[in-house]
Amino acid sequence: MATISNPGFSAGLSGLIPQLVAAERAPGDARFNRIESTATAQISAFGKLSSGLAGLQSTLAKFEGTDASLGRKVTLGTDAGFTATANTKAALGSYQISVESLATAHKLQSAAVAKDTQLGHGSLSITVGVGEAIEVEIAEGKGSLADIRDAINAQAGGKGVTATLVRGDDGDVLVLASTKTGSEGRMQITTTGDGLGVLATEGGTLKVADPGNQAQIEIDGILHTGSSNRLDEVIDGITIDLTKARPGETFSLSLTSDASPLKASMLSFISAYNTALGALRTQSAAGGENSSGAALSGDSAPRTITQSLRGTISANYSQLAELGLKTGVDGSLSLDGSKFDTVIAADPEAVQRLLGDEGALQKPMAAALKSYLGDDGMIKGRTDALNSRLKSLKTEREMFDRRISDVEARYTRQFTALDMMVSQMQSTSSFLTQQLSQISQLRQS
Missing domain, CATH: 1.20.1330 (f41 fragment of flagellin, N-terminal domain)
Structure with missing residues (x-):
């Protein structure tokens, strides 16, 4: 079977x-x-x-x-002390311009002191222009210029003030500088506590390194004063950037079609x-005999x-x-x-x-x-x-x-x-x- x-x-x-x-x-x-x-x-x-x-x-x-x-083509005199750009709103024509002064940033310097000297403790109140006061606390034992610089930068960063330390022959110098030009950036400092009065703008020993000047420009004999070296509202359609003060010297700015x-x-x-x-x-x-069509x-x-x-x-x-x-x-x-x-x-x-x-x-x-x-x-x-x-x-x-x-x-x-x-x-x-x-x-x- x-x-x-x-x-x-x-x-x-x-x-x-x-x-x-x-x-x-x-x-x-x-x-x-x-x-x-x-x-x-x-x-x-x-x-x-x-x-x-x-x-x-x-x-x-x-x-x-x-x-x-x-568009507008801008033509300037040689070494005029300013540059300029124009948009299509600017009227064709020419101007005679004199840069009398540039806007500068307010700068203050402390008296020189030996390294690690303790100025004191308390608080600094820093006002830039008409802005709100910046309050900086200086703790006891943290009153050297280096410590004060660090405290200011920590509290005032991005608020219009910077602090640096310059070491010169006579000692350390605290330098306070406004980040805004012209009178709008001028600083006022008041102090409270022990020993910090030397850093007050009234009654202290701070020296003005730069007064924070206003920019001044004459356009066809018309004086304009401002806090910035960029002037974009003086003449419609034209932005003027000041680069060098040339008081009493007049240069041409002409606008033609472009x-x-x-x-x-x-x-x-x-x-x-x-x-x-x-x-x-x-x-x-479309596809061909040997190729497929597109998507x-x-x-x-x-x-x-x-x-x-x-x-x-x-x-x-x-x-x-x-x-x-x-x-x-x-x-x-x-x-x-x-x-x-x-x-x-x-x-x-x-x-x-x-x-x-x-x-x-x-x-x-x-x-x-x-x-x-x-x-x-x-x-x-x-x-x-x-x-x-x-x-x-x-x-x-x-x-x-x-x-x-x-x-x-x-x-x-x-x-x-x-x-x-x-x-x-x-x-x-x-x-x-x-x-x-x-x-x-x-x-x-």
Whole structure:
């Protein structure tokens, strides 16, 4: 009688379970990976579109206010004792300026004393200008100039006063300096306690190293006095920085039109526009015979945005062309610099009409970009939807993994039962074989 062969579950049937489970898992994993890969690539693509469009939006915003008008070129006399910058609000013209004095910081010096000499203890009350008093406590045994310096800096740091120690031939000198120039930075010091009176500004021994002078400047014979060496309110649109006192000497400051900042802004706008179009083309490119399409190939969003931007340019093309702008076959822009210079020289407000706050190109393009990039914009909406899809995909994967685990457990139970059945059949086969052998032996005997 033939015997039933059982290689054993672990030796034979167990090898089938991973194969069956892998076959069960493969279609689901492929689907999940495909969806995840596509969504991730599209999120990245929308991020690149957002970056390109945000660059265009930022560049367009530079024309807001008065920045779509001609700039100002500042010309100064040689070694004038001041520098100056001007914005588009500054009126064209010239001024005769004399720097009579610079604003300086108030500085006080103590009398020289031997190192580690204890002046006393108590408190110092330091007032800078009309500010609140700074209270500095000097403990007993901590009254050396070095200790007082440290106490002042610890308490007055960032409040308008600094203290340093200078070691001279006659001993140590405490130097107190205001961080504010002019009369607004002048210090007043009062003291209480024992021995600190020498550091009071009234009745003490402090020496004025710098009185904290006011800046004085004459502009066309008009005197202006201030506490700072930066003057940004004397003439509208002009900031003057004083560098050297030249009392009695007059130097010219002249303002003329300057088209170069406006031209640079126009070139930046063109570059940003071309970059945005390039991103839209790249992220929506169709596949070829030997290449796959881009992440947003066939998606309507890049096409809609591209048509909107090019439509805005087309609607204002005649004005753009007058300024020297040209469009390429791919929709990109370029600028004829010489033509731009000629037009701006004859019509300084040409860019303002096109790209200023109420400009014919500024308003519709800014509105369109906001609709794409805003918190409620198209790109954020699409990106949020894709992120939500990835989040739900994660949940689906977890459910799928549990189902596959159940499948694996079912196969294990089935093959275990099969193994047990085969073992039982083998045992029965062995018993029958034994009985038949005995019967055969009895017949032979």
